[in-house]
Amino acid sequence: MFTRVKSAVVSFMGGIMAGSSGLEHVNGSDLPVRFSYTRPEFLGLSPDEIECSADHIARPILILKETQRLPWSTGYAEVINAGKSTHNEDQASCEVVFVKKKSGVQSTPNKNSSSKRRSSLPNAEGLQLKDNQEVDGITFHYWALFDGHAGAGAAVVASKLLHHHIAEQIPDIIDILKNSAVLPPTCLGEEPESTSSNSRTLTRAASLRGGSGAPGSPSTPPTRFFTEKKIPHECLVIGALENAFKEMDLRIERERSTYSISGGCTALIVVYLLGKLYVANAGDSRAIIIRNGEIIPMSSEFTPETERQRLQYLAFLQPHLLGNEFTHLEFPRRVQRKEVGKMMLYRDFNMTGWAYKTIEENDLKFPLIYGEGKKARVMATIGVTRGLGDHDLKVHDSNIYIKPFLSSVPEVRVYDLVQHEHSADDVLVLATDGLWDVLFNEEVLEAVTSFLANCDPDDPHRYTLAAQDLVMRARGVLKDRGWRISNDRLGSGDDISVYVIPLEHGNRVS
Amino acid sequence: MAYAYLFKYIIIGDTGVGKSCLLLQFTDKRFQPVHDLTIGVEFGARMITIDGKQIKLQIWDTAGQESFRSITRSYYRGAAGALLVYDITRRDTFNHLTTWLEDARQHSNSNMVIMLIANKSDLESRREVKKEEGEAFAREHGLIFMETSAKTASNVEEAFINTAKEIYEKIQEGVFDINNEANGIKIGPQHSTPGSPGSHLGGQQAGGGCC
Numbered sequence: 208m209f210t211r212v213k214s215a216v217v218s219f220m221g222g223i224m225a226g227s228s229g230l231e232h233v234n235g236s237d238l239p240v241r242f243s244y245t246r247p248e249f250l251g252l253s254p255d256e257i258e259c260s261a262d263h264i265a266r267p268i269l270i271l272k273e274t275q276r277l278p279w280s281t282g283y284a285e286v287i288n289a290g291k292s293t294h295n296e297d298q299a300s301c302e303v304v305f306v307k308k309k310s311g312v313q314s315t316p317n318k319n320s321s322s323k324r325r326s327s328l329p330n331a332e333g334l335q336l337k338d339n340q341e342v343d344g345i346t347f348h349y350w351a352l353f354d355g356h357a358g359a360g361a362a363v364v365a366s367k368l369l370h371h372h373i374a375e376q377i378p379d380i381i382d383i384l385k386n387s388a389v390l391p392p393t394c395l396g397e398e399p400e401s402t403s404s405n406s407r408t409l410t411r412a413a414s415l416r417g418g419s420g421a422p423g424s425p426s427t428p429p430t431r432f433f434t435e436k437k438i439p440h441e442c443l444v445i446g447a448l449e450n451a452f453k454e455m456d457l458r459i460e461r462e463r464s465t466y467s468i469s470g471g472c473t474a475l476i477v478v479y480l481l482g483k484l485y486v487a488n489a490g491d492s493r494a495i496i497i498r499n500g501e502i503i504p505m506s507s508e509f510t511p512e513t514e515r516q517r518l519q520y521l522a523f524l525q526p527h528l529l530g531n532e533f534t535h536l537e538f539p540r541r542v543q544r545k546e547v548g549k550m551m552l553y554r555d556f557n558m559t560g561w562a563y564k565t566i567e568e569n570d571l572k573f574p575l576i577y578g579e580g581k582k583a584r585v586m587a588t589i590g591v592t593r594g595l596g597d598h599d600l601k602v603h604d605s606n607i608y609i610k611p612f613l614s615s616v617p618e619v620r621v622y623d624l625v626q627h628e629h630s631a632d633d634v635l636v637l638a639t640d641g642l643w644d645v646l647f648n649e650e651v652l653e654a655v656t657s658f659l660a661n662c663d664p665d666d667p668h669r670y671t672l673a674a675q676d677l678v679m680r681a682r683g684v685l686k687d688r689g690w691r692i693s694n695d696r697l698g699s700g701d702d703i704s705v706y707v708i709p710l711e712h713g714n715r716v717s
Numbered sequence: 718m719a720y721a722y723l724f725k726y727i728i729i730g731d732t733g734v735g736k737s738c739l740l741l742q743f744t745d746k747r748f749q750p751v752h753d754l755t756i757g758v759e760f761g762a763r764m765i766t767i768d769g770k771q772i773k774l775q776i777w778d779t780a781g782q783e784s785f786r787s788i789t790r791s792y793y794r795g796a797a798g799a800l801l802v803y804d805i806t807r808r809d810t811f812n813h814l815t816t817w818l819e820d821a822r823q824h825s826n827s828n829m830v831i832m833l834i835a836n837k838s839d840l841e842s843r844r845e846v847k848k849e850e851g852e853a854f855a856r857e858h859g860l861i862f863m864e865t866s867a868k869t870a871s872n873v874e875e876a877f878i879n880t881a882k883e884i885y886e887k888i889q890e891g892v893f894d895i896n897n898e899a900n901g902i903k904i905g906p907q908h909s910t911p912g913s914p915g916s917h918l919g920g921q922q923a924g925g926g927c928c
Binding site for chain 1: 725753756757758759760761762775777787788790791792793794795796898899
């Protein structure tokens with residue numbers, strides 16, 4: 208990710224950046240780091256092993272050795288980049304978090320308690336324990352991938368803290384979420400009265416209508432003078448996740464005054480709660496479900512290209528954010544001075560198509576969004592438009608901040624796990640862009656399907672081995688002309704991280 | 718800890734010959750009779766002293782199973798030394814040495830020092846491969862040879878350290894280009910002048926704290 212930033216800045220400004228720390232000193236490097244650089248806790252690596260793994264020449268694929276460390280026999284594998292940054296700037300975390308009702312939040316922050324909880328939860332043996340606990344709280348499963356750029360700081364911080372922010376959003380809504388028969392009350396204070404008078408009818412009505420009531424149906428209490436939106440339970444979870452992302456980003460912004468938190472990161476997380484999977488994505492990582500040999504996309508990417516209109520509109524409304532250096536209009540190529548006065552194709556925030564306009568002086572400025580595909584950049588600086596951190600990121604050699612154009616808002620998609628039967632080969636694949644840059648969804652489907660089919664169904668390592676296989680396919684083999692994958696295509700020189708999460712466990716747990 | 722040089726090793730050979738046990742014996746000085754199958758790559762590290770110099774050995778322990786062969790092959794690159802291991806109680810592991818050696822020679826740098834290790838020397842009663850056979854194979858292919866026991870620790874230190882000595886001698890003779898990281902050798906921070914490529918690498922190596 209960083210090279211993308213760096214090379215673009217260099218090519219645009221003609222400047223020279225000094226290594227991967229180039230952007231870190233903006234906020235002063237004398238501050239202590241919030242968390243020191245590390246690899247995912249569940250890999251259980253010693254400092255020596257972390258040092259060994261940071262080999263840009265052999266690029267060892269690290270895998271999850273103890274499968275019981277992660278819930279649902281989740282598989283995981285990762286590999287470092289081919290030399291673009293000293294560290295692997297991807298981060299991952301996975302937790303089973305118990306949230307206590309009202310009185311407070313009990314998550315699994317420290318090693319001792321978390322390892323106990325993890326080993327006892329995912330299987331049937333743990334279910335008993337879980338049921339007892341569930342009376343005064345709720346448990347969610349959490350998987351996360353972060354892809355850092357311009358330093359590993361933000362990714363490490365997010366990997367350590369984001370699940371706590373999710374847990375913080377939950378206590379107030381535990382009872383509401385658990386009471387699936389009654390739609391969430393619009394106003395919390397009114398809850399007792401309405402339940403006492405019509406809880407029974409509401410419950411029956413809700414179950415008859417499958418939870419999404421039609422206003423004016425016979426059993427609805429006829430006391431309302433205005434229409435009222437019915438908010439389903441899952442929307443409260445979506446809201447909780449969205450707010451958790453916002454809080455995480457604000458926290459990074461706040462803590463910058465005390466700590467050095469370098470760079471920014473994308474965030475792709477999965478939360479399993481009450482039978483549903485919630486996939487929240489801010490960035491260019493991707494999640495797909497592979498079910499019965501078919502692909503179900505669970506996220507979309509947020510890049511200068513996919514978010515062009517949002518960015519252009521913001522620049523149109525707030526032109527000062529462009530620092531008089533950029534134009535919010537898009538042209539098929541850079542406009543040359545001699546073309547002023549001519550008619551040229553362009554598009555503005557309101558357009559997906561193209562039209563002609565007369566070129567003016569202002570159109571000679573560098574375009575807000577420039578480049579195609581993976582090379583597209585916002586203000587020649589960054590190739591991903593949602594995520595966490597980046598508060599100090601500026602256009603090279605200028606005072607123009609990038610952050611206003613970046614969003615920490617995730618897109619959340621919901622998958623109702625209990626609505627479907629899953630076989631042992633049905634999985635959710637999460638991976639950073641290192642994988643998806645070089646492999647199509649169909650290739651990932653093909654690879655996973657054929658790998659798992661040839662794997663002992665009882666092998667506890669099968670999902671980790673499938674993840675390792677995917678990383679290997681995307682990294683490829685170092686030949687004379689660089690890293691190569693099948694059909695002599697270029698392999699990924701980026702950090703690559705992959706989760707393979709089997710879905711049948713979700714059915715069992717519920 | 719500061720080191721003069723860092724050597725990268727790789728341990729290869731059929732599954733079950735004792736690669737992981739050799740590594741554990743060398744790094745932790747203990748033997749684990751039942752060891753999980755290595756399914757990817759695992760790492761170990763230890764500091765040794767040669768010629769009064771601190772040398773850090775970074776050891777990659779690979780999966781021996783055929784199904785992981787393509788992944789294992791990709792780890793030869795950038796190794797200064799290889800321990801090619803067979804099990805004296807299983808002749809087939811000896812018979813496969815030629816394949817392993819071809820693999821290693823093809824995918825590593827040409828100066829890589831290869832030590833042939835005949836492991837499980839404590840199981841004399843079940844021996845299927847004579848010591849002389851191992852010695853002959855080593856002589857024929859220009860390898861160093863040693864019989865070891867990861868269980869009793871016999872010759873384990875020697876195997877790792879003699880390999881390092883051989884690499885060290887090659888450095889002294891100027892055979893290795895120590896500034897090329899692809900040779901599996903890195904120079905420690907105190908060995909180079911500030912600003913040279915060596916100090917850059919050494920600094921990154923020793924740091925590991927943050928970024």
